[in-house]
Amino acid sequence: MNAIVAPDPAVRNAAAERLAGLATPAGALGRLGELGVWVAATQGQCPPAPLDNVRLVIFAGDHGVAQHGVSAYPPAITPAMVRTFVLGKAGVSALAGAHGVHVRVLDIGVDDDLEGVPADVQAHKVRRGSGAIHVEDALSAEETAAAIEAGRAVAREEIAAGAQLLLSGDMGIGNTTPASAMVAAALGLPATEVTGRGTGVDDAALEHKQVVVQQALDRAGDRLADPVQTLQAVGSADLAATVGYLLQAAESGVPVLLDGLMSVACALTADRIAPGAAAWFAAGHRSTEPAQSLALEKLGLEPVLDLGLRLGEGSGAVAAVPVVRSAVALLRDVALLADLMPPA
Numbered sequence: 001m002n003a004i005v006a007p008d009p010a011v012r013n014a015a016a017e018r019l020a021g022l023a024t025p026a027g028a029l030g031r032l033g034e035l036g037v038w039v040a041a042t043q044g045q046c047p048p049a050p051l052d053n054v055r056l057v058i059f060a061g062d063h064g065v066a067q068h069g070v071s072a073y074p075p076a077i078t079p080a081m082v083r084t085f086v087l088g089k090a091g092v093s094a095l096a097g098a099h100g101v102h103v104r105v106l107d108i109g110v111d112d113d114l115e116g117v118p119a120d121v122q123a124h125k126v127r128r129g130s131g132a133i134h135v136e137d138a139l140s141a142e143e144t145a146a147a148i149e150a151g152r153a154v155a156r157e158e159i160a161a162g163a164q165l166l167l168s169g170d171m172g173i174g175n176t177t178p179a180s181a182m183v184a185a186a187l188g189l190p191a192t193e194v195t196g197r198g199t200g201v202d203d204a205a206l207e208h209k210q211v212v213v214q215q216a217l218d219r220a221g222d223r224l225a226d227p228v229q230t231l232q233a234v235g236s237a238d239l240a241a242t243v244g245y246l247l248q249a250a251e252s253g254v255p256v257l258l259d260g261l262m263s264v265a266c267a268l269t270a271d272r273i274a275p276g277a278a279a280w281f282a283a284g285h286r287s288t289e290p291a292q293s294l295a296l297e298k299l300g301l302e303p304v305l306d307l308g309l310r311l312g313e314g315s316g317a318v319a320a321v322p323v324v325r326s327a328v329a330l331l332r333d334v335a336l337l338a339d340l341m342p343p344a
């Protein structure tokens with residue numbers, strides 16, 4: 001594990017100074033000002049460069065626990081949606097098309113052979129489906145390491161393709177159950193405080209889902225004190241790959257815009273593995289899932305958008321991209337007040 005170097009503090013100061021000197025009233029740009037300063041610090045240059053190459057990776061996988069009444073939808077949706085991303089017809093595809101974001105979908109642990117989809121979608125596949133976490137480990141130790149390394153390799157590929165900003169997305173029926181367990185493990189909270197409705201389960205199913213999450217936490221016991229063991233016991237292949245992707249981005253000094261529950265649960269886990277990683281992350285949106293807000297609070301991240309969105313796929317991150325680009329444009333293109341005033 002390489003140490004995380006923080007975004008450049010000298011550039012951060014220079015950017016904050018430039019922001020304060022813009023031809024606007026002090027503080028008038030609000031959160032847009034702060035975001036621009038963050039981008040500049042992550043780039044190590046002020047003014048920051050425009051974000052022309054923004055890249056989303058959707059990590060897909062199935063979850064054994066989805067066979068046990070925790071989702072409003074059947075697992076067969078997962079491979080169907082992978083095909084839909086490939087066709088560019090999912091919710092996030094529409095947003096990415098509107099905002100010029102490159103999308104890549106990867107089958108990390110889908111319980112299907114996905115015959116006919118381009119081979120590169122399965123280039124990093126770890127296994128077919130992850131274990132039902134309330135009764136068994138999600139992964140073996142070897143699979144956990146392989147999934148984290150797969151995510152790291154994907155981040156390196158995206159960075160080599162010129163990524164200036166990386167986004168993480170998820171697809172996998174049942175995945176809000178392991179993601180909630182990961183947040184509970186990191187924060188030491190009981191299932192009742194973290195578990196939400198995911199795709200929209202009713203009251204009875206929510207109660208059952210809370211029991212299932214708590215069973216997973218109790219089964220894992222002391223292993224939850226360790227973030228990698230947490231992934232092995234109550235995570236999944238796709239979530240472990242997402243953690244590797246986020247770790248590699250932070251280590252490589254490439255900023256990340258986070259999405260909803262799965263993305264943020266993985267960011268929290270990455271920051272447990274490599275403290276300081278979160279300095280490279282910004283939060284795209286606030287999801288309706290309680291665990292997502294709890295994790296954002298722990299990471300000290302304030303979401304850019306709050307739209308009541310609970311789609312996943314990276315949609316909340318992609319929706320926030322124009323706001324981040326706006327922040328960059330302001331810090332780059334607004335005159336300095338001092339340059340407008342006649343010399344004293």
Ligand SMILES: Cc1cc2ncn([C@H]3O[C@H](COP(=O)(O)O)[C@@H](O)[C@H]3O)c2cc1C
Pocket residue numbers: 070071072073077081170171172173174175176177197198199200311312313
């Ligand atoms: C058609 C459809 C498209 C989706 N796109 C993202 N999700 C989202 O919902 C799932 C998580 O919720 P739960 O844990 O309740 O199953 C994940 O697949 C997530 O990406 C979808 C779900 C459905 C049904």
Ligand SMILES: O=C(O)c1cccnc1
Pocket residue numbers: 176197198199259260261262287288289292309310311312313
């Ligand atoms: O927070 C999310 O991203 C989310 C919430 C519900 C279902 N799918 C995703």
